Amino acid sequence: MHKRHIVEQIVSIVEKELKAAKQAALESAEEATDEESRAENKYDTHALETSYVASAQAHYAKDLTQALQAYRNLSLADGASGPVAIGSLVTTLGPNGREQFFMGPARGGLELDTEQGPVTVLTPKSPLGSQLVGKTLGMNAGPRKILRIE
Structure with a gap:
């Protein structure tokens, strides 16, 4: 994606x-x-x-x-970029199955329809966003396990 x-x-x-x-x-x-x-x-x-x-x-x-x-003004790194940060696209596995989140600087809560399924925009200020920031592949963020970071 x-x-x-x-x-x-x-x-x-x-x-x-x-x-x-x-x-x-x-x-x-x-x-x-x-x-x-x-x-x-x-x-x-x-x-x-x-x-x-x-x-x-x-x-x-x-x-x-x-x-x-x-x-x-957001600069996006291509491919896996280490820990979750603003501009990261994160796939997790949790209570609701696989979910995709885009870590953005603003407008958390937006839900986007993409070719690869729904993506929810999070910000670092949100409860889930704050759990994800700084985490790396395979780590847990609350009940979710990080499967992919782009």
């Missing part, structure tokens, strides 16, 4: 998410500052609520921008 193809899939997904997040943030900001959002009385919090939503969506868009940049 080509790690570059996995990274390209992730970049494509994050680009789509970023486009949607920017649009949502823009729409929320426009609603928060719209004349019709002015408070009608001291108990009317609609404008305040929409400003919180706009702020959260802008923060989410910023996080996606950083994730996109991290994947675009």
Whole structure:
């Protein structure tokens, strides 16, 4: 399996998410500052609520921008590269059978469909990701045994 193809899939997904997040943030900001959002009385919090939503969506868009940049700057080693690190494609055998994980710098939890089966993106901050980082072929990471590192 080509790690570059996995990274390209992730970049494509994050680009789509970023486009949607920017649009949502823009729409929320426009609603928060719209004349019709002015408070009608001291108990009317609609404008305040929409400003919180706009702020959260802008923060989410910023996080996606950083994730996109991290994947675009990611250098990938070809073949087996020693211990598990960011950029590693890891095959494990565990309670759920064989599973494949891509250790990424961001966007953990993404599930990708590849020609060789599903791949889940992990980050070193996740519980499983932190168990895998630094491990080598044949070692155990919790209940999983590492079968392959690319």
